[in-house]
Structures are given as C-alpha cells and as structure tokens.
Amino acid sequence: MNEYKHIKNQDNDLYEALIGEEKREEKGVELIPSENYVSQAVREANGSILTNKYAEGYPGRRYYGGQDFTDAVERLAIERACELFGAKYANVQPLGGAAANMAMYFALMEPGDTVLGMDLSHGGHLTHGHPTTWINKIFNFVRYKMKDVETGEIDYDELRKVAIENKPKIILAGFSAYSRELDYQKFVDIAKEVGAYTVADMAHIAGLIAGDVVKNPFDYGFDVITTTTHKTLRGPRGGMILTRESEEIAKKIDKAVFPGIQGGPHMHIIAAKAVAFGEALHPSFKDYAGQILKNAKAMEKVFKDADIRLLGGGTDNHLLLADVYGSLGITGEEAEVALDEVGITLNKNMIANDTRKALDPSGIRFGTPAMTTRGMKEAEATKLAELMIETMKNKDDADKKAEIKKVVEELCTKFPVPDSFV
Numbered sequence: 001m002n003e004y005k006h007i008k009n010q011d012n013d014l015y016e017a018l019i020g021e022e023k024r025e026e027k028g029v030e031l032i033p034s035e036n037y038v039s040q041a042v043r044e045a046n047g048s049i050l051t052n053k054y055a056e057g058y059p060g061r062r063y064y065g066g067q068d069f070t071d072a073v074e075r076l077a078i079e080r081a082c083e084l085f086g087a088k089y090a091n092v093q094p095l096g097g098a099a100a101n102m103a104m105y106f107a108l109m110e111p112g113d114t115v116l117g118m119d120l121s122h123g124g125h126l127t128h129g130h131p132t133t134w135i136n137k138i139f140n141f142v143r144y145k146m147k148d149v150e151t152g153e154i155d156y157d158e159l160r161k162v163a164i165e166n167k168p169k170i171i172l173a174g175f176s177a178y179s180r181e182l183d184y185q186k187f188v189d190i191a192k193e194v195g196a197y198t199v200a201d202m203a204h205i206a207g208l209i210a211g212d213v214v215k216n217p218f219d220y221g222f223d224v225i226t227t228t229t230h231k232t233l234r235g236p237r238g239g240m241i242l243t244r245e246s247e248e249i250a251k252k253i254d255k256a257v258f259p260g261i262q263g264g265p266h267m268h269i270i271a272a273k274a275v276a277f278g279e280a281l282h283p284s285f286k287d288y289a290g291q292i293l294k295n296a297k298a299m300e301k302v303f304k305d306a307d308i309r310l311l312g313g314g315t316d317n318h319l320l321l322a323d324v325y326g327s328l329g330i331t332g333e334e335a336e337v338a339l340d341e342v343g344i345t346l347n348k349n350m351i352a353n354d355t356r357k358a359l360d361p362s363g364i365r366f367g368t369p370a371m372t373t374r375g376m377k378e379a380e381a382t383k384l385a386e387l388m389i390e391t392m393k394n395k396d397d398a399d400k401k402a403e404i405k406k407v408v409e410e411l412c413t414k415f416p417v418p419d420s421f422v
C-alpha cells in the first residue's frame, strides 16, 4: 500500500478515494482482460518529476531547451521497444491506444481513404471506425468477419473479396474481444495483392508477443504495429507505434503524432514505459506471458465442462468470451453485477450476432493478465472459474454470494499484488 503522505496532508477527499481504490484492487480479483497491475518501479517513474518538462519534438530535435535527460529517457524507451518487438523504429509518445491509432491513420492515409478492419461485433475495437467516433467521419471503414463463430476462424476469402472490391489503404488486424490467433500471412498476401499497408493493432496482446507466446505480426512482414502499453505489456497507461523497417513510414508516423495530433509528450509516462519495457525484456516476463495462457486455458476447461458456450470455441490468448445468456439465461449485465458483488471484476460484452443490446448484452469478457501478475496459477484459475459459474447460477442468492465473496477475499489475501517482477 502506498502512503500518499503529501496528498493525505493537503487533500483528504482525494486521499480517501485513492485508498478506496487501493483496497478495491487488493481485495478483489481483476479479470478485465485489458487491465493489469504495474510494478512500483513503473509507478515511481510515472510519478516522477519528468511531468514538469516540455519536450515537444523527438530526441536530438526538440523545440525547448534542457533536454539532456528527457532525450536519454525517450531513447531508452525506443531502444527497448524495438528490441522487444523486432522493430526498427518506435514512436513512444502516443498518449493511449486510441491516439496511436489516430496518428497511424493520419500517417498512412488521406481523408476519404478506406480501412479494412475486423467487424466491431466480431471483436474489433471502437477505434477501428465505430460509427460514434470522429475517425469514422474522416475515413471509410469496411469489414471482415469470422467465417465460423464457433471456431473463431476469420473468413479470409471474404476478406480478400472485400479488399479487391474496396482497395483499402490499410488492412488492419487486431481486436479487443477475440480469443484466437490470426493468420497474419494471409493478411500480408492479400495486402500485397491490393497494394495496402498491413497494420496490427496489438493493444491487447502486446505482452504476449513480447513474451513470445503468440505470433508476432512483424515475423510475417506487417508494416506497422500500434499498441497500448498498459494491458498485457504491464506498463503505464499509454500507447506506442512500431514500424518494422520502412524509414519512410516511420517518418510519417513521427510527424502524425507530433505535431499532427499531439503536443508535448508525457515524459513521465515515457520513462515508465522504458521501465516496463525493461521488465518485459527480463527472462521472467516469458514465464509470466506463458502463465497467462495456461491460466486462460484452465478457465476455458471449466467453462467447457459446464457446457457454457465460448465464442470462438475457446482461447489461444489471454481472454475468453462466454455466451452466458445463451448458456445460463443470465444477461451480461446481470453477470457483471453479481460477479462484482463477490469481488470478481470483469465486463459485459456483445457477442457475435448478439440478439441483445450493448448495455445489456449476451456475453461476458474476462481474462488472466492481472490475476497472473498476482502469482495465481492454474489451480487458482480453475477455482475462480468455478466460483464465477456458481455466482452466475445463484445470482439472486445473497447468502451464497456472501460465502463466495469470502472465498475470493481469502484467495486475494494469499496472492497480494507484488511490488516488483524482476
């Protein structure tokens, strides 16, 4: 637990909110697949004096003086990012995954150009052209989908057909609610045929790529990877854009990030990114990434044994999507609320071809990155999956839920969030 000594002295209202969140994070199990716990080292960098400094521009080419140390910090982050992902260029300034995607679109396209991305109801992200976003008004988005929702296989014939018909500038691979590996070679082959850039939005699985437990799109010739740094990569909240080898693309991306869409980079966050990338380069990170997958598989088994339908038929990564409405008659919203009551945090989610609405959909999405950071392994993953199902089956039974809540708290006490991972 942090002391927040100065905040406590001068701002008690805020202090209480912070302590409340600390307790919430300690006492409950975090199964939101896009969340994680960072190390104290990452938090120190995040809270460092670098927040004081303006550093518009890039190392060696800044618009303000006094950059000896900010240049050193940003260069460290860039070097480590390139080493982690096998990239030649990295832009570590994007403020988040959405900003990284926005800059990537502006770097590679003109207004009115077309992106071919994964259908949002099949796992794609809001920033891949959701109708409510600004990006959707500027660019044209066309879609590919799964061929078979039960296996998760993408319809690559359809993808190729849509690509030939629409001549996209970018073919985008990436998702936030999809549990299978993509066939990156097919994306690259189709992009070559139609003259498109290949971009992978690896926001969710960057840590799994860094840990070498899922495929790296760069090994198949992808041009660009965009990502967040705070999900499986276990760094501070932020984004990043990697370019495999083209200096021309890398230059366009740098310009699109600054001055294209952002002002001064958040140097404290960039320092925290450097720390997190250093941790991810440590050999122990591979074990962490491997354990994330093992834990997800353990949860998959419990759900399958209970005959609960999993989208894509299971998982190759850190997350699972379960059709709880179809299998248990409980809505995604009801499940989210009941599980929250027992100290298990996850999110409701639309499933492919959902018959229900976004605010109360048929599915739940959950994953193992954060619980794995606490040191939980297959036995705990199995136990948690069983508790989840028991909770959903007894959503209106207050005594039962109180009992489960106790078990969850005991489990959390045994697995405190560690301060350091290396």
Ligand SMILES: *Cc1c(COP(=O)(O)O)cnc(C)c1O
Binding pocket: 034, 095, 096, 097, 098, 099, 101, 125, 127, 174, 175, 176, 201, 202, 203, 204, 228, 238, 239
């Ligand atoms: C989380 C996510 C983003 C957005 O990241 P933010 O940091 O929340 O802006 C973009 N793309 C995908 C695939 C994501 O999962």
